[in-house]
Amino acid sequence: MIYILRYFQLRLNMAQHSFTHHTREIVRYSSFLLFFLFVSLFVFFFLYKAFKFFYSFEIVGEFLVIKLLSMIFFIFFIFLILSNINSIIKWFFTKNDLPFVLTNPVSMADVYFTRGMEALFESSWAFIFFSIPVILAYYLATGRFDITFLFSCLLLIPFIIIPHGIAFIMVMVLGRILSPRVIKNTFSFLSLILITLLVVTFRAIQIEKLARPESFAYIYEYMRFLSIPTHPLIPINPFIESIVYFTRGENPSFWLDMGLFLSTACSLSVISYWIHEYFYMACYTNIKSSSTRIKRDILARVFSVFPQRAKNFFLKEIKNLKRDPKEWSQVFLILALIFVYVYNFKLFPKDRSPLPTVFLESLLTFLNMGLLTFVISAICVRFV
Numbered sequence: 001m002i003y004i005l006r007y008f009q010l011r012l013n014m015a016q017h018s019f020t021h022h023t024r025e026i027v028r029y030s031s032f033l034l035f036f037l038f039v040s041l042f043v044f045f046f047l048y049k050a051f052k053f054f055y056s057f058e059i060v061g062e063f064l065v066i067k068l069l070s071m072i073f074f075i076f077f078i079f080l081i082l083s084n085i086n087s088i089i090k091w092f093f094t095k096n097d098l099p100f101v102l103t104n105p106v107s108m109a110d111v112y113f114t115r116g117m118e119a120l121f122e123s124s125w126a127f128i129f130f131s132i133p134v135i136l137a138y139y140l141a142t143g144r145f146d147i148t149f150l151f152s153c154l155l156l157i158p159f160i161i162i163p164h165g166i167a168f169i170m171v172m173v174l175g176r177i178l179s180p181r182v183i184k185n186t187f188s189f190l191s192l193i194l195i196t197l198l199v200v201t202f203r204a205i206q207i208e209k210l211a212r213p214e215s216f217a218y219i220y221e222y223m224r225f226l227s228i229p230t231h232p233l234i235p236i237n238p239f240i241e242s243i244v245y246f247t248r249g250e251n252p253s254f255w256l257d258m259g260l261f262l263s264t265a266c267s268l269s270v271i272s273y274w275i276h277e278y279f280y281m282a283c284y285t286n287i288k289s290s291s292t293r294i295k296r297d298i299l300a301r302v303f304s305v306f307p308q309r310a311k312n313f314f315l316k317e318i319k320n321l322k323r324d325p326k327e328w329s330q331v332f333l334i335l336a337l338i339f340v341y342v343y344n345f346k347l348f349p350k351d352r353s354p355l356p357t358v359f360l361e362s363l364l365t366f367l368n369m370g371l372l373t374f375v376i377s378a379i380c381v382r383f384v
Helices: 004-019 023-055 061-094 098-102 108-141 148-154 155-172 180-204 207-211 219-226 238-249 254-284 296-305 308-323 327-345 356-382
Strands: none
Touching: 023 061, 023 108, 061 098, 061 108, 061 180, 061 238, 061 254, 098 254, 108 148, 108 155, 108 219, 108 238, 108 254, 148 155, 148 238, 155 254, 238 254
């Protein structure tokens, strides 16, 4: 424990020295802070208006708010797992000072707690920053703002510990058979797919139907449209139930949900520590293993029908795509934007528009050509 306190005291002194002698660091961090404050205020006002709007429905208003709150924190939970995977790989496998740390007389427990807290803070600070406005908007929308708001904010601590423990176990188990670089690239790829699916799904569910319940033939269909997959063992459910209990006070299973939520966080922390003790060094020695490479002759055979200059261009882009997973976002996000773009035109309510049909069709055609020109220009600039 003494080594852990000394480590974080050293980190605090380094940060203080950086702010004292480097004015650029102060300007940079101040700019980031102002930006995140602005985004947090936007999130707060947007969700506050959304919660108040949903509460205007007499029958299903509260149900709508709870479902929306569950969906928000479920998305946060998935992204926390992916973010923790990248941070754990960085702090436990790829940091430059790891050989120096592991060759010194430092216990594995000190390594686990110091590096784990660094990874936890790095991957979860943005979640804390944005989740507090979400909870605040929910409390103000319900009309009850008291000391229970602080207890709801304190529940964010075990909430971030749970995805950290899940991510740590996944990295250590996969680290026995794969290199950390392969694991990081794989989950970076999965995170890009997840972002793409969120963009497509959010548009495909036609969220504007929430404002028009009369468009549904039966109330059952309306409620089924709003349902999301849930399970009592998912950590999101006891977390949401606890927050709802603090605002309403009508949950007979509150202590069961709270005990399940806190025990899950504690048990995952203990399991992560045990796995670190037994598997960390074996996983660390596997860091230099390489991933499977695609043979160049197979790709050359596939693109043999193209001219030589075009074939070399495709081979170069495929090689860049394999080496840097960040390049994968271009393909998936472009496909997602194309889907949303076409889907918006398909669902555009021309029959309910006050504008004449001929004028509206001409306007949409003009906008279509302008956006198409912009997209083609952006793609051409990308490949220059």
